[in-house]
Amino acid sequence: MTDNSQDDPASFDADFILTVDPEDAGKRIDAVLASHLETLSRNRIQSLIKAGDVSIGGAKIGEPKYRVNEGDEITLHLPEPEDPDPKGEDIPLSVVFEDAHVIVIDKPAGLVVHPGAGNWTGTLVNALIHHCGDSLSGIGGVKRPGIVHRIDKDTSGLLVVAKTDQAHQGLAAQFADHGRTGPLERAYSALVWGAPSSLKGTIDANLARSQANRQKMAVVKTSGRHAITHWQVKERFGAADQPPLASLMECRLETGRTHQIRVHMAHIGHPLLGDDDYGSGFKTKINRLEEPLKSLVGGFTRQALHAGLLAFEHPVSGETLRFESPYPNDFANLLSGLQKF
Incomplete structure (x- = not known):
């Protein structure tokens, strides 16, 4: 393979260019680059490929397992650190x-x-x-x-x-x-689809990275990290003769895991309004709503979750401090629209 760049990819200003020779033909592009760029790990090269920083003949190659051909000119662009x-x-x-x-x-x-x-x-x-x-x-x-x-x-x-x-x-x-022996309190207000049949409960379900999407979390039966959420229904919304459209819930954390409330609420069938990661299957419900609620719910583009209560012991004075935050405007407007439904 012909190397038309400098030896150290961390120092060159131009793109790193390699021409595939017969010996490397048919191999994965990430393996080929890794064998010629000792200063970059294969994982780093794979990340660069997925980010669109590797091309052949001007066409971006987004798949690390792409097989190269003899004569292909591979261009690797290293972004500024x-x-x-x-x-x-x-x-x-x-x-x-x-x-x-x-x-x-x-x-x-x-x-x-x-x-x-x-x-x-x-x-x-x-x-x-x-x-x-x-x-x-x-x-x-x-x-x-x-x-x-x-x-x-x-x-x-x-x-x-x-x-x-x-x-x-x-x-x-x-x-x-987690407040088991001290004054620490954390309470969240959540607007969720539907409503549990009971008024309060506890979710005890371990969480781990989703195998399907590493950017998301998922409930797992074995391994994972212990996660406990206590919830209470504060208000239900919808016609009296129909199942609740949505509800306002208070969630209190006994553990603090990534996306804990969002995943736990989805796990019991009541994902947060606006949560595209864990409640995308409920988006079709929006189309069945009448205006202006349809626009309110459809226009709410974040998970409907607000950390409204925080209490803790001052770490130096020992005084118990307690703070409450009012709903932000977008949350308050959505809540008001649901209350009128």
């Missing part, structure tokens, strides 16, 4: 409480908590660095300074951030205990 160290950004914050040790934020839907793949800027962490300067706990690492717990990008509501290492350690212990 992203800065792993978050910088402060002047992003507005709704500060509910702040002292020298902790800060409580009412996070709007759409704001990612910490930097990660595809979201290196514009996160809550970037806003906190700008707001707090150097007074954030370093225990969470450079990408997650002060972050003790988090809520999903499209979930609104309350979370607490540590400004000192002492506060971080104290808060982390409370969240690890």
Whole structure:
């Protein structure tokens, strides 16, 4: 194979170009590239292929198992490296409480908590660095300074951030205990499709990464991580002579797993309104609604979940702090529309 680039792919400015010779013909494209680029792992090469950064004759190859032919000219484009160290950004914050040790934020839907793949800027962490300067706990690492717990990008509501290492350690212990022996409380308001037959209950179902889609979580019978959600129906919506269209539920966490409430509600047959990941099968119900509710529900483009209650023991003073967040406008408007149904 002819190599028309520099030797070190991490240092070249131009694209890395390889011409397939008879020896490599018929092999997978990821294997061929990995054998000629020792500074890149095969996993990294596969990611670049899936991201559209590998082409043959100008045509992008999106499948790592693609078999190459003799004479194919493979072009590998290495994107500019992203800065792993978050910088402060002047992003507005709704500060509910702040002292020298902790800060409580009412996070709007759409704001990612910490930097990660595809979201290196514009996160809550970037806003906190700008707001707090150097007074954030370093225990969470450079990408997650002060972050003790988090809520999903499209979930609104309350979370607490540590400004000192002492506060971080104290808060982390409370969240690890999940309120079993202390004052920690976390309650979420959720608008879900339908309504359970009883008014309250508990979901005890382990969660793990979905085998079908690694970006999603799923209930598993064996292995996974223990997850418990306590729920209570607050209000049901719909005609008296028909099964409930939707309901307002309060969910309290005994554990804090990724997407826990969303997956657990879908597991019992009542996914959150607006949740395309776990409730896409219910979208056809929207078409059967009458205006203006049809537009309200169809236009709600995030999961209907709001972290409205947060209570914890101040990690330094020992005082119990309790905060409540009102529904954001989009959630309140959707709730109002359902109440009129």
